Amino acid sequence: MACTEGHSLFDSNGYLLSWSASLALLYPTLANDLRVGMHYSNYLHGLATKSAIRNIGKIDNLDDWIASEMEKVGKSETEFVHHLLDGRSVLIRHTPLSSGHWFFAAFDITELQRAKSAAAGSEQKFRDFARL
Numbered sequence: 001m002a003c004t005e006g007h008s009l010f011d012s013n014g015y016l017l018s019w020s021a022s023l024a025l026l027y028p029t030l031a032n033d034l035r036v037g038m039h040y041s042n043y044l045h046g047l048a049t050k051s052a053i054r055n056i057g058k059i060d061n062l063d064d065w066i067a068s069e070m071e072k073v074g075k076s077e078t079e080f081v082h083h084l085l086d087g088r089s090v091l092i093r094h095t096p097l098s099s100g101h102w103f104f105a106a107f108d109i110t111e112l113q114r115a116k117s118a119a120a121g122s123e124q125k126f127r128d129f130a131r132l
Helices: 021-026 040-049 062-072 110-130
Strands: 005-010 016-019 078-083 089-096 102-108
Touching: 005 021, 016 021, 040 062, 089 110
Parallel strands: none
Antiparallel strands: 005 016, 005 102, 078 089, 089 102
């Protein structure tokens, strides 16, 4: 059975404190690199260089990209979707905590996205039919 969720916790200085065992299943190319004390910039480096996700886009300058991503964390709650190598889509919810720590929760939304896509296709077929 595929992993459907995972989480990680970074301290206010960006160091990894803990993660769920399932996080390594979501990102198998990073599994051997996860360790307590790993800095978030190193985690980002792994995402970019180890093909952990398909929708990371083209990165012209890795250091600039990491710096830009580092600017985003710890400020406000954000959500984004990672498209994993195995075809799954995972919603990432980043939540800054009152302690200054950052909590990341990952939820497999593949089936939800497939259902939305099917519903949109069905709606379009109905609209096409209704125009007849």
